[in-house]
Amino acid sequence: MSHHNTTHVRTISDDITDITSQNPELCYQxxxxxxxxxxRNYMDDAPNVIVRYIQLGLFEKAMNSATIWLCAGCLTCSSRCPKNFDLAKFMDAVREVALRNGVKVKEKTILKFHKAFLKQIKNHGRSYEVGLVRDYKMATFDLFSDVENSPKMLLDGKLNIFPHNVKGKDKIKSIFEKTEVKKCK
Amino acid sequence: MQIGYYPGCSQEGTAKEYDKSLREVLKVLDVDPTEINDWSCCGATSAHVTSHKLSLALSARNLALAEKQGLKEIFAPCAACYNRLLTSKNELQEHPEQKYEIETIIEEKINNIPEIYNIVNFFQKIGKDKIAEKKKIDLKNFKAACYYGCLLVRPSGINSDDSEQPNSMEEIVKATGAQTIDWNFKLECCGAAHSIARQDIVVDLSKKILDDAIKHGANVIVVACPMCHSNLDMRQQNIKSKFSDFKEIPVLYLSEILGLALGFDKKQLGIDTHFIEFNLPVRNDVQEVSA
Known part of the structure; x- marks a missing residue:
């Protein structure tokens, strides 16, 4: 057996550091x-525990948590951290890495919502609520919930029947093709 | 005053009244907003939670378009757009290698990214004196709970506001003659983009915010974000069906409360399209505003 101790084997922690430009070791828990x-009340692991998992190399535990998907990106943690660690950005990175690695996502409806939202942007360049709701409902097979507010919004002209397509639509599509994270379950 | 305007997607759809009231108010305050040509979505929550580069690139495209148009300053009325645009700006400026990569992706050069204001900062720039000068009606009987939500003042240092105890929105609202209340939940999250996928969470969080405002004596909530408005206004319907003792409270956009003080009526400002009916007397001498 040859010795490879001088070669650093890339880990998921390195991928996260690449995305966030910050070292997870900064966090002192x-x-x-x-x-x-x-x-926090809706999560399985506490947010600081996700950082701990990464510090300890327990990547699967972090990527399999519901916590990473429930994080709303409110930035309260990032604002208050005594070490100036941007935890919200870290959560973004853990999610992205989980998607790249094809991890089974615990909060499926949340991911389905994001995918349905991004599909509208990719196709039109701007948000298109009718398409978003259609695609989300198709993906979740949940056709009849949460529709009670729609008639009023339609009447008030807040749900546009047709999408607005930006002129640079093709550019938007190419941005997606260059940056989208594809592999995911 | 000239300013670049990044409306954001909601302003054309679910938050049409925000755009409508804002344009009316800016006209009176002698501000001429120039829309960024062919602006596209900033990427919102869904981009940054799934791909860092996608999120940077989608925002950067808009910043590049604004620069090309010669805009030195832009403002984004949606707190989420504001936050995404500013986050991208800061990242591109701090990491030149990342900026180069994003320029390649969006096929645009970025040199001088415009100054980016949120709506509160922008009204500060216009000045509360200007608002007071143009004011036609004193909103004396308004007890407003100013709700910042997450993305107007966070992370700390993003602008001059205090990220734990901001006061800039209160300053603007006071210029209408309204009172502002002191309360605990002005920065608590409403659940934001989980509104559709996890409505249960949004209903719980929004209820806590609304209850706290009412408990502290508010008769109206003022917001500066379409997502916050949708969760705090529209979701009151869902809160009512889950909690029978819930007491409703109207939610206005900052531009709408300013519009009322400048003499516009509810319809001109689109307030009639809200889910929770707004029926606070606008003049002190009348009990009910005529529809």
């Missing part, structure tokens, strides 16, 4: 982020 997190 004070837990202030979790104390102020508005989504």
């Amino acid at each position: 004070c837990g202030k982020c979790s104390a102020g997190c508005p989504m």
